Amino acid sequence: MSIRVTSFASGSSGNALLVRTPGAAFLVDCGIPQRTLERFLARDGLCPADLSAILLTHEHGDHTQCAGPFARRHGLPIIANRPTLDALGVALDGVATREIGVGSGALLGDCAITSFRVSHDAAAPVGYTLRAGGWTVGVAIDLGCWDDEVVHGLSCADLIVLEANHDREKLHAAPYTWPIKQRIFGALGHLDNVDAGSLLARLACDGRKRTAWLAHLSEQANSPGLATRVVQNVLSLAGARPVTVAALPRRTPMCWDSDTHLAQLSLFD
Ligand SMILES: [Zn+2]
Ligand SMILES: [Zn+2]
Numbered sequence: 001m002s003i004r005v006t007s008f009a010s011g012s013s014g015n016a017l018l019v020r021t022p023g024a025a026f027l028v029d030c031g032i033p034q035r036t037l038e039r040f041l042a043r044d045g046l047c048p049a050d051l052s053a054i055l056l057t058h059e060h061g062d063h064t065q066c067a068g069p070f071a072r073r074h075g076l077p078i079i080a081n082r083p084t085l086d087a088l089g090v091a092l093d094g095v096a097t098r099e100i101g102v103g104s105g106a107l108l109g110d111c112a113i114t115s116f117r118v119s120h121d122a123a124a125p126v127g128y129t130l131r132a133g134g135w136t137v138g139v140a141i142d143l144g145c146w147d148d149e150v151v152h153g154l155s156c157a158d159l160i161v162l163e164a165n166h167d168r169e170k171l172h173a174a175p176y177t178w179p180i181k182q183r184i185f186g187a188l189g190h191l192d193n194v195d196a197g198s199l200l201a202r203l204a205c206d207g208r209k210r211t212a213w214l215a216h217l218s219e220q221a222n223s224p225g226l227a228t229r230v231v232q233n234v235l236s237l238a239g240a241r242p243v244t245v246a247a248l249p250r251r252t253p254m255c256w257d258s259d260t261h262l263a264q265l266s267l268f269d
Pocket of ligand 2: 122
């Protein structure tokens, strides 16, 4: 049994992940236009009716832009914690909702979902651990810092989708106002490349082979090449076992399949 994850979009202009197991297909976040979403689903051989739900990490628009309209149009339930559902308010009118409390779990088809708290300036932002068929995917996007709860949430993951938002020097030089920079740098903002690498190095202490997707890269203060290089350097300095690191494209789908995970990783042995 396998688990397959496709990133449709990643970054401040929109985020959406498709997760497929033999018994479930659902989105984690839904922050891209409906037509784009439908086109990407079709490329994966799916139509909206094949989805079982939309799972949300938090209420910010780049993660929820079309969640309400898309769910309403296709009769899909939205799953999130109560403060996040409340923050979305009328955007969810007419949509069936299901609640997973922060730190709690639920079953969606054959996929076990557990949420864990992350630090970000939203009502009750969470990451998720998704388990099916002996495989685990961990998602932590939009977090200003990490702690033992995040480490625990990602510790069993074969695929980790982790924010590596910015390079600190590039952010200092970026054309943002100081209050915006302070927000991004802050503990309730966004994770930088070095902190993402340090978290992956901490996780790598157990010697487990993993793939790490670097997510939510800033257009102004990061690049795929820089994020990957910095994270790989931090891992290497920490003497961490090989972790396959790849930066997610902003608007181009990228896929990970558990069936090919071990074959890909064996290249690094
Ligand atoms: Zn975001
Ligand atoms: Zn956010």
